[in-house]
Amino acid sequence: xxxSVLSVDSPDLQxxxxxxDGDVATLTLRAVAPTAPCPLCxxxxxxxxxxxxxxxxxxxxxxxxxxxxxxxxxxxxxxAGCPRKVxxxxxxxxxxxxxxxxxxxxxxxxxxxxxxGGEAGSRLAGRxxxxxxxxxxxxxxxxxxxxxxPAPRVVGVDDWALRKGQRYGTIVVDLERHQVVxxxxxRDGEALKAWLKGHPAVEVxxxxxWAAYAQAxxxxxxxxxxxxDRWHLLKNLREAAQRLFERHYAKIKEAFKHRxxxxxxxxxxxxxxxxxxxxxxxxxxxAPTAAPVAPSPRQQARDAKRQRRVERYQRARELHQQGQPxxxxxxxxxxxxNAVRRYLRSDHCPDWRPGDPRPTQLDGLREHVDxxxxxxxxxxxxxxxxxxxxxxxxxxxxxRRFVTRRLAAVGQQRPRANAATCPAPPPPSARKxxxxxLRRPAQREAEDQTRLEVVRDADAELRGAMExxxxxxxxxxxxxxxxxxxxxxxxxxxxxxxxxGFAEGLRQDEAAVAAALTEPWSNGPVEGHVxxxxxxxxxxxxxxxxxxxxxxxxxxx
Numbered sequence: 001x002x003x004s005v006l007s008v009d010s011p012d013l014q015x016x017x018x019x020x021d022g023d024v025a026t027l028t029l030r031a032v033a034p035t036a037p038c039p040l041c042x043x044x045x046x047x048x049x050x051x052x053x054x055x056x057x058x059x060x061x062x063x064x065x066x067x068x069x070x071x072x073x074x075x076x077x078x079x080a081g082c083p084r085k086v087x088x089x090x091x092x093x094x095x096x097x098x099x100x101x102x103x104x105x106x107x108x109x110x111x112x113x114x115x116x117g118g119e120a121g122s123r124l125a126g127r128x129x130x131x132x133x134x135x136x137x138x139x140x141x142x143x144x145x146x147x148x149x150p151a152p153r154v155v156g157v158d159d160w161a162l163r164k165g166q167r168y169g170t171i172v173v174d175l176e177r178h179q180v181v182x183x184x185x186x187r188d189g190e191a192l193k194a195w196l197k198g199h200p201a202v203e204v205x206x207x208x209x210w211a212a213y214a215q216a217x218x219x220x221x222x223x224x225x226x227x228x229d230r231w232h233l234l235k236n237l238r239e240a241a242q243r244l245f246e247r248h249y250a251k252i253k254e255a256f257k258h259r260x261x262x263x264x265x266x267x268x269x270x271x272x273x274x275x276x277x278x279x280x281x282x283x284x285x286x287a288p289t290a291a292p293v294a295p296s297p298r299q300q301a302r303d304a305k306r307q308r309r310v311e312r313y314q315r316a317r318e319l320h321q322q323g324q325p326x327x328x329x330x331x332x333x334x335x336x337x338n339a340v341r342r343y344l345r346s347d348h349c350p351d352w353r354p355g356d357p358r359p360t361q362l363d364g365l366r367e368h369v370d371x372x373x374x375x376x377x378x379x380x381x382x383x384x385x386x387x388x389x390x391x392x393x394x395x396x397x398x399x400r401r402f403v404t405r406r407l408a409a410v411g412q413q414r415p416r417a418n419a420a421t422c423p424a425p426p427p428p429s430a431r432k433x434x435x436x437x438l439r440r441p442a443q444r445e446a447e448d449q450t451r452l453e454v455v456r457d458a459d460a461e462l463r464g465a466m467e468x469x470x471x472x473x474x475x476x477x478x479x480x481x482x483x484x485x486x487x488x489x490x491x492x493x494x495x496x497x498x499x500x501g502f503a504e505g506l507r508q509d510e511a512a513v514a515a516a517l518t519e520p521w522s523n524g525p526v527e528g529h530v531x532x533x534x535x536x537x538x539x540x541x542x543x544x545x546x547x548x549x550x551x552x553x554x555x556x557x
Contacts, residue, residue: 010094013070023129025064030071036089038075039097041082049074049086056095058102060129068102070095105130106140113137114555117540141551149174151199152181156206156526157213159187160533162546169546170213171533171553173526175206180529183550189216196220206521208232209509228512229523230476237476238438240502241469243345245430245455247498248462250348255458256427256451306351313349320344362387362394362402369406378403427451437466438473465496475517484514529553 017028035044051073058066074088088097095102101109109132112121118134125132152174159168170184170192184191189212196202197220206227207213217226245252312333319329326344330337342350362369365387372383380400387399394402428436428451436448437455444452456463472487474480488510491503506513516522536552 010091012091013094020064023064024067025061026067026069027058028069028071031073031089031091033089036073036075036087038077038079038082038084038087039090040084040087041077041079043077043079043082045075045077045087047076047078049076052088054095056100056102057105057130059105059108063129065129065131109137110140110143113141114552117536117552120539138548141555142547145555149179149181150177151201152176153201154204154206154521155181155202156521156523157192157217158208158523158526158530159210160530162537162549171526171530173529175204175521175525178525180533180553183533183546183553185546188212192216193220196224204519204521206523206526207512208523209236209505209512214509214512225515225519226512227519227521228509228516230516231523231527233476233506233513233516234438234473236502236505237469237472238434240498241437241466242430242434244462244465244496244498245433246342246346246350248459249346249350249430251458251462252430252433252455253427255454257424259454260424309351310349313343316340316343360394360398360402362392362398365390365392366406369403373403373406378407437469440477461495465494465499468494468496468499478517484510484517 012031012033013029014032015027016030019026019028035046037044051071054068054070054072056068056070058068060066070091072089072091074086077084077087090097093103099106108130109121109125112125115121116124118138121137122132122134125137152172154175156173156175158171158173160171161167162169168187170187172181172184172192172195173179174181182195184195187210192213193216196205196217200221200223202221202224204227205217205221205224206229207217208229209232214226217224312335316329316333316335319332324332326337326340329335330340333340335343368387368390369383372386377383380403381396383403384394384396384399387394433451433455436444437452439448441449452466456466468487468490471480471482472491475482475484475487484506488503488507491499494500494503533549533553537549540548540552
């Protein structure tokens with residue numbers, strides 16, 4: 001059985017002896033070819049100079065590691081003028097010169113390294129009875145391969161982070177075969193320019209709106225059509241919509257407040273008075289005016305912080321009107337440049353709004369608490385005692401806050417002294433509104449649709465800008481046949497500065513944007529390969545140099 005499995009398929013080798021020692025099977029082989037070609041001049045020789053033994057490791061079989069003891073020969077080279085007088089015979093297809101493993105074991109190690117990397121691959125190889133070190137696996141992976149991929153015709157280009165914020169690279173993907181073609185260092189466009197000059201067969205280049213890639217493609221491949229990525233176009237449109245909502249957020253907030261203050265009237269159902277009903281009571285007099293409640297220390301601190309924010313907002317706008325640059329304003333006020341930009345874009349001081357309540361350990365007892373509240377129990381202390389008896393470890397304060405939130409959810413309040421009214425829910429942020437706005441109308445939730453209608457009615461400029469932005473989104477999604485030049489003209493004449501700036505950026509890359517509205521290519525496959533690249537990079541921890549990462553990404557095994 002061992003002979004049949006471990007035999008080497010080569011007519012120039014003859015098996016003489018097989019021995020199994022523990023977990024290792026040793027095969028003794030002898031080279032029997034009558035001649036051997038000289039590696040320099042290529043002339044065959046018959047004169048044997050000497051013999052020597054090579055030890056090779058081969059693929060295992062039936063759980064046994066295989067070791068080959070090969071009796072090879074040295075020959076004389078009788079060709080006049082050849083500098084090599086004595087040479088060792090080569091074994092093509094069995095093992096390379098000076099190699100200690102067979103060619104098929106090297107291929108197996110390379111496939112393991114491509115799939116798992118060094119450390120994990122070394123552990124698996126040891127369990128498969130072909131042990132090797134992690135460094136050897138990585139060396140196998142980085143060895144160049146002879147096969148060359150076909151010349152790509154349609155490529156997608158995107159950047160990726162070798163070390164986020166410090167070093168970046170460029171990935172090139174064949175969009176027709178959905179395979180990575182190359183990984184290039186840097187994202188300044190110089191490496192991409194050199195790559196495109198070496199691949200003149202490229203006809204279409206799909207990319208995002210990074211200026212370096214656009215310039216490199218225009219200079220190195222003028223024959224290729226550039227196609228802007230549709231996802232990035234929608235992303236830029238959403239960012240413009242967010243800036244629009246931030247600028248008009250005071251009006252949006254007032255519109256939501258007005259909508260909450262005037263709910264739709266419910267028709268009253270008259271109840272007929274029976275013969276035993278008491279007579280109606282006389283009209284009560286004016287209610288006594290409640291004395292103003294002094295703000296708590298926490299509220300005072302919050303108001304003081306709000307006042308300081310307003311002062312910084314006003315000071316930033318004053319310095320901007322004086323002509324000072326953003327960097328100088330940020331340094332003078334101790335703010336980031338993004339915060340200064342947010343102050344200058346908005347017509348009111350941005351305010352911080354708390355988010356959704358955090359999950360608590362009482363969420364699993366919600367049904368029990370709701371049932372007790374429906375039965376009329378409003379005493380938080382009694383509910384705390386009941387839940388403690390059931391094994392709940394929540395404190396009294398946690399139960400009290402949970403009961404208050406559950407009552408507020410149904411429009412009620414827990415009766416307690418000095419109970420404060422539940423504040424109205426804050427309006428959605430500009431960021432949430434922008435995501436809801438960019439979603440397809442058929443995929444929007446009813447609540448988001450209602451919120452967007454409130455935003456449309458808040459201001460005439462908002463309504464016009466939103467209609468124009470929705471028209472561009474429909475063009476990108478192939479739902480409208482409006483020419484791009486016509487839409488750019490409408491956006492240029494719009495009263496919305498955010499859409500005017502967005503249209504100006506599109507006009508600088510108009511040919512690629514127009515191609516994105518008609519061509520079927522996009523950077524979706526490129527983004528998928530970038531995600532795969534990140535997974536491979538994290539598998540290798542600190543060993544993910546560009547050469548090793550390129551080998552594993554280009555040859556997934």
